[in-house]
Amino acid sequence: MAGDGLITIGGLARACGLTASALRFYDDCGLLVPVRVDEATGYRYYSEAQVECGVMIRRLRGIGVSLEVVSEILNGDAARAGRLLDEHVAELAQRAREAAAVARVIKEEIGAGVVLSAAVLAAAIEQVRSAAALDREIPVLAGVLVESDADSVTLTATDRYRLSTRATVPVRPSGVAWSMVVDAGELGGIGSWLRGLDEVIVRAPDEGLVLTGGDSERRCGTIDEAFPDYRAMLAGLGAVRTRVVVGRDALLAVLEGGAAPVVFAVDQSGLLATCDRQLRPGSPGSLGSPGSFGSPYSPGSPGYTDPLARLHIPATVTGPGIELAFSPTTLRPALVSAIGPEIMLDIAAADAPVVVRSATDGELTTLVMPTAIPNSKEYGA
Structure with missing residues (x-):
């Protein structure tokens, strides 16, 4: 002072x-x-x-x-x-x-976030997730492999009988490559949330997959196991011998309502589908329709009923004819997840995976394993 x-x-x-x-x-x-x-x-x-x-x-x-x-x-x-x-x-x-x-x-x-269209990601999840195994006998098969690199984010799932993979183009890539196997069950609950957003940021911190959009986020747990080398599986596919372009709804109609195998005879006229049950009433070419392959009454045999249902499906076929069979529980989900009115089938052999592609969405590829063709006695040959 x-x-x-x-x-x-x-x-x-x-x-x-x-x-x-x-x-x-x-x-x-x-x-x-x-x-x-x-x-x-x-x-x-x-x-x-x-x-x-x-x-x-x-x-x-x-x-x-x-x-x-x-x-x-x-x-x-x-x-x-x-x-x-x-x-x-x-x-x-x-x-x-x-x-x-x-x-x-x-x-x-910093966190390797990649920005995606929320609607595109929601569609990719719906298309791919159904190929994941429903049981957890092999835990990693109950997951979806999510991979991010400089150019794309790819989702892949397989249950050993079917494999679906979908690549998406980011709105803004992260520049950092990462991958993880996400629990398919947890991915199934975020579709409605994604459809309410324009864009979503996808990150992969140590604790799992994190999706951020608007003012909220969703977290999905991971499965800490190595995912099968699906790229080697795709690279090892045999050469395509027969290619079929066919209407999606016509194929789905054949596969409704049963689990027994459906046999497809493929030739230049299209597909002749044979199964051991009645087709949906009113389906074009189904039992009882004029001019159908499986009419319940054969000419000259009044009262004769064919126990099999046969349906001719128009298709564009390139390559030699072939006969192969599919379980509806395997083929139908692959068709449901596809986009657009037409499906492309690339066939190498009756006992090799068939590549199912959507003619509208070329980024989605699904492999479906044919099943054994029922013996001639079962199918009336």
């Missing part, structure tokens, strides 16, 4: 929580000027009333108020000071929102 009730610069610094150098700076810019400066020594002396002003300056500067606005607040009336503070707080809030948005982007980039 100095005489005459004055305070030295050090005393004022301690009283208001500022440093002596800060007080010198505020003196130089005219914000907090000492009441007296000793001409001989240059010492600055302040009044006790200036302690409150020093505290106010410290608090305003602590929340980022500029020197110019601090001066206006100190020298203006209470109403103007209030307006200036409100404006400053609003500016801080806006800057905080902008900073949070930038931080989210940076965190996404």
